[in-house]
Amino acid sequence: MSGRLTITVNDILKAKNRIHSCVHTTPVFTSSTFDESYGRKFYFKAENLQKTGSFKARGALNAVTLLKEGESPPKGVVTHSSGNHGQALAWAARMRGLQCAVVAPNNSPNVKLDAIREYGADIVICDPTPTSRQETCDRIGRERGFHFVPPYDHPDVIAGQGTLGAEFLEQIPELDAILVPTSGGGMVSGIAIAAKALKPDLKVFIVEPNGKDVEKCLRAGERLWPNPPRFLETIADGIRLQQLGHVTWPIIRELVQKDVFSVTDDEIMKGMRFAFERMKLVVEAASGAGIAAAMSERLRQMDAGLRHVGVILCGGNTDIDRLPWYPTPAHS
Amino acid sequence: MASTLNGFPVTLDDVTSARDRILRHLHYTPVLTSSTFDSKYGRKFYFKAENFQKTGSFKSRGALNAVTKLVEEKQERVVGVTTHSSGNHGQALAWAAQHCGLPCNVIVPRNTPTVKIDAIKGYGADVTLCEPNPTSRAETCAAICSEKNYVYIPSADHYDVMAGQGTIALEFLEQVPMLDAILVAASAGGMVSGIACAAKQLKPEIKIFVVEPFGKDLERCLREGKRLWPEPPQYVDTIAEGIRIQQLGKLAFPIVLSLAEKEVFTTTNAQIVEGMRFAFERMKVVIEGASGAVIAAAMSKRLRRMDGRLRHVGVILCGGNVDIDHIPWLPTREA
Numbered sequence: 001m002s003g004r005l006t007i008t009v010n011d012i013l014k015a016k017n018r019i020h021s022c023v024h025t026t027p028v029f030t031s032s033t034f035d036e037s038y039g040r041k042f043y044f045k046a047e048n049l050q051k052t053g054s055f056k057a058r059g060a061l062n063a064v065t066l067l068k069e070g071e072s073p074p075k076g077v078v079t080h081s082s083g084n085h086g087q088a089l090a091w092a093a094r095m096r097g098l099q100c101a102v103v104a105p106n107n108s109p110n111v112k113l114d115a116i117r118e119y120g121a122d123i124v125i126c127d128p129t130p131t132s133r134q135e136t137c138d139r140i141g142r143e144r145g146f147h148f149v150p151p152y153d154h155p156d157v158i159a160g161q162g163t164l165g166a167e168f169l170e171q172i173p174e175l176d177a178i179l180v181p182t183s184g185g186g187m188v189s190g191i192a193i194a195a196k197a198l199k200p201d202l203k204v205f206i207v208e209p210n211g212k213d214v215e216k217c218l219r220a221g222e223r224l225w226p227n228p229p230r231f232l233e234t235i236a237d238g239i240r241l242q243q244l245g246h247v248t249w250p251i252i253r254e255l256v257q258k259d260v261f262s263v264t265d266d267e268i269m270k271g272m273r274f275a276f277e278r279m280k281l282v283v284e285a286a287s288g289a290g291i292a293a294a295m296s297e298r299l300r301q302m303d304a305g306l307r308h309v310g311v312i313l314c315g316g317n318t319d320i321d322r323l324p325w326y327p328t329p330a331h332s
Numbered sequence: 333m334a335s336t337l338n339g340f341p342v343t344l345d346d347v348t349s350a351r352d353r354i355l356r357h358l359h360y361t362p363v364l365t366s367s368t369f370d371s372k373y374g375r376k377f378y379f380k381a382e383n384f385q386k387t388g389s390f391k392s393r394g395a396l397n398a399v400t401k402l403v404e405e406k407q408e409r410v411v412g413v414t415t416h417s418s419g420n421h422g423q424a425l426a427w428a429a430q431h432c433g434l435p436c437n438v439i440v441p442r443n444t445p446t447v448k449i450d451a452i453k454g455y456g457a458d459v460t461l462c463e464p465n466p467t468s469r470a471e472t473c474a475a476i477c478s479e480k481n482y483v484y485i486p487s488a489d490h491y492d493v494m495a496g497q498g499t500i501a502l503e504f505l506e507q508v509p510m511l512d513a514i515l516v517a518a519s520a521g522g523m524v525s526g527i528a529c530a531a532k533q534l535k536p537e538i539k540i541f542v543v544e545p546f547g548k549d550l551e552r553c554l555r556e557g558k559r560l561w562p563e564p565p566q567y568v569d570t571i572a573e574g575i576r577i578q579q580l581g582k583l584a585f586p587i588v589l590s591l592a593e594k595e596v597f598t599t600t601n602a603q604i605v606e607g608m609r610f611a612f613e614r615m616k617v618v619i620e621g622a623s624g625a626v627i628a629a630a631m632s633k634r635l636r637r638m639d640g641r642l643r644h645v646g647v648i649l650c651g652g653n654v655d656i657d658h659i660p661w662l663p664t665r666e667a
Contacts, residue, residue: 027362029384048616049364273656280383280618280652316616320609326662 007155007251009197012162012190015062019160022095023051023058028171029279029313034294041308042294043172044275047164048283048316052119054238055164055187055314056088056151062160063149064092074147076100078140080126080133082108082116084238084315085151090121101146103136105129111319130229152186153245162190168310169198177203178310179261179293181286182214183239185248187314192255203306206252207261207293209234209268212242214252215260223249235265235324236285238315259302261293268292269324275313284318337590341583342491342529347498350397354496357431358386358393363507364649366615369630376644377630378508380500383619383652387455389574390500390650391424391487394522397496398485399428412436412482416462416469418444419574420651421487426457437482439473441465447655466565488522489581497526504646505534513539514646515597515629517622518550519575521584523650528591539642542588543597543629545570545604548578551596554589571601571660572621574651595638597629604628605660611649621660623649 029044047055067073076099079089086102093100100121104113105128113123126136141148150157164187169175178195180188188206195202208214211232217224223243231240244252263271271291275283283291290311293299299309321330364379382390402410412435415425422438429436436457440449441464449459462472477484486493500523505511514531518524528540544550547568553560559579567576580588599607607627611619619627629635630647658664 053616276618276656280388282612282616282618320612320659321661323656323659323662325657328663330661330663 007158007162007189007193009162009166009194011155011159012166012194015058015156015159016163016166018065019058019061019163022061024049025167026050028168029281031278033278034274038295039300040306043175043308043310044279044291044313045164045168045310046281046313048281048287048313052084052087052091053315053317054084054088055161055312056084057091058163059157059160059186059190060085060088060092060149061095062163063154063156064089064096064098066156067147068096068098074098074145076144076146077149078103078137078144078146079149079151080104080137081151082112084317086112086116086121087119087317089149090116090119094120099144099146101140101144103133103140105133109319115317152184153247155247158186158190158193158248158251160190161187162194164312165191165194166198169194169202172308172310173199174308175199175202175310176306176308177205178312179205179207179290180312181236181239181289181314182206182208182244183241183286185244185252187312188256189248189251192251196255203257204255205257205259205261205293207263207289209236209239209289210262210264212262214244215258215262218253218256218258218260221253234268234285236268236289238284238286239289259298261296261298263289263292263296267295271295273325281313282316282318282320283313284315285324287313287315290314337586340529340533341587342494342498342526344530344533346491346495347502347526347530350393350492350495351499351502353400354393354396354499357396359384360503361385363504364615364617368614369610373631374636375642377647378511378644379615379647379649380504381617381649382500383617383623383649387420387423387427388651388653389420389424390497390523390648391420392427393499394493394496394526395421395424395428395485396431398490398492399425399432399434401492402483403432403434410434410483412480413485414439414473414476414480414482415485415487416440416473417487418448420653422448422452423455423653425485426452426455430456435482437476437480439469439476441469445655466567486581488520488525489583490522491583493522494526494529494583497523498530500648501527501530501534505531508644508646510644511535511538511646512642512644513541514648515541515543515626516648517543517572517575517626517650518580518588519577519622521580521588523648524592525584525587527648528587532591540592541595541597541629542592543599543626545572545575545625546598546600548598550580551594551598554592554594554596557589559585570604570621572604572625574620574622575625595634597632597634599625599628603631607631609661617649618652618654618656619649620651620654623651626650
């Protein structure tokens with residue numbers, strides 16, 4: 001893999017046309033209680049209400065559609081993710097009439113695997129290591145003639161996620177900032193590219209679980225994370241990757257704010273509870289992280305000129321038998 | 333004894349006036365759909381999300397209409413409002429009163445969860461505790477009325493409250509004009525009365541179906557045309573706390589008798605939980621037991637066997653005020 005990949009807002013606008021009829025234009029929620037408590041106007045983009053329960057449907061469908069429309073469409077697609085990307089890819093493949101295999105570690109929760117199977121994808125079990133995941137994925141690709149669609153490090157996936165940013169700005173043109181929970185960085189990259197073209201003054205902020213250390217890396221201008229890639233200890237299973245991707249890193253370094261919101265498990269849970277209790281929305285922990293950033297002292301102390309702040313509620317695929325504020329799960 | 337209905341006690345004019353009075357202070361709630369649900373249950377379903385309404389339930393509509401109208405008509409002579417309710421109406425009235433700058437006193441049974449009492453106090457209302465039975469509630473409320481000269485605003489059996497709830501139907505038919513039927517949960521029947529009056533005046537062929545918890549026995553009453561419930565008024569044993577009142581109100585009964593379908597959807601606790609789980613898991617929305625009951629009705633064999641021409645079915649998700657530390661399928665946390 002070489003050469004500079006340049007994803008532009010045109011890629012995002014084309015993605016929008018490509019996926020528009022199949023994905024939801026998700027609503028934006030507001031809460032006067034929240035605004036009063038935290039001193040700004042907040043806008044919550046409800047991607048928990050998106051097809052497949054997370055924003056990942058956008059990137060997956062864009063990538064799959066382009067493959068299908070390409071010169072030699074593959075028989076199917078494959079990825080390694082038992083989470084939201086796996087579901088999204090399975091759904092996108094079914095929408096476009098392609099087969100799909102999802103490589104999942106042998107310790108994946110059954111509820112997640114069932115959701116993927118329901119979209120018609122084949123689950124292939126591997127060992128719970130990044131090496132096994134990638135090797136199994138490559139093997140399936142060769143054996144079945146399936147094309148690998150990664151969860152974030154791919155321009156078509158990034159462009160798909162970027163449609164979120166374009167949509168949000170159409171709905172709330174007065175946005176001054178957007179808080180984006182971040183794992184590999186596909187969503188924040190896409191949103192940042194959209195914002196740069198459509199509203200250059202808009203500030204895009206990363207929200208991370210404690211231990212990701214993105215701010216240190218951004219300020220140094222260097223990938224400081226240890227290798228091999230690790231998972232963080234966090235209740236937010238959707239944002240457990242420590243490292244940003246290799247395609248996403250240069251985009252983020254150039255376009256995203258160096259101030260990063262770092263949140264603890266307790267703060268994440270408080271954010272989730274707010275969504276459930278006050279907004280009546282089921283959100284997963286990664287979305288709770290976004291809300292926690294909105295509630296933070298750090299944001300409180302920032303420029304009052306950031307009057308209109310967007311928060312991405314990235315997904316709602318939480319196990320309702322295992323909500324984090326319960327000591328023991330149901331049927332245990 | 334049920335009296336026959338002479339025209340609509342709540343006219344379309346009452347409902348559109350209610351809308352003019354309240355809409356800019358409330359949310360025009362969205363309608364959600366689920367392709368999974370439609371495939372599974374064989375019709376097109378439309379879920380009106382009143383769980384997103386101000387105060388977390390549709391009750392703010394009726395409360396605000398009643399209080400606003402009261403102030404319009406009586407002005408300085410209204411010194412405050414009162415009601416008895418541990419639930420959504422208590423919160424809604426507290427909010428409506430605060431909105432109109434009026435003092436409010438809510439009578440609440442002493443075993444009401446703290447989280448609900450706090451919610452009511454959060455809107456600036458005073459809370460007075462009473463014994464946990466309908467008689468004590470009514471008596472304590474009456475005492476407050478005479479001591480403080482407050483006006484009593486009931487949760488359902490009041491035409492201005494019904495007119496407020498009827499605005500749900502105005503919106504719903506604007507959003508989904510092709511609705512053939514609406515499923516709506518009933519406790520004392522304020523919402524179903526308001527919705528039935530509004531919807532039937534806008535679209536006479538629309539069918540209004542009541543959803544009840546097991547033990548309300550409404551279908552028998554409707555088929556015989558009589559209030560068959562025992563006295564004194566009782567609570568139904570159901571996890572859906574919002575629909576525990578067994579009897580329809582005196583004003584509501586003739587309306588429901590005249591305008592709603594005789595087939596009533598009865599739901600058990602297990603079915604209510606299934607309905608709630610669907611909303612949480614698939615639709616990603618938080619709903620309370622009463623809303624789960626309506627989803628359960630939509631999932632029911634009884635609906636499945638009904639007329640195939642009921643192609644577009646509305647489902648009222650009446651509220652989302654569930655205690656998230658006491659979600660019915662999860663083990664209770666010891667505080």
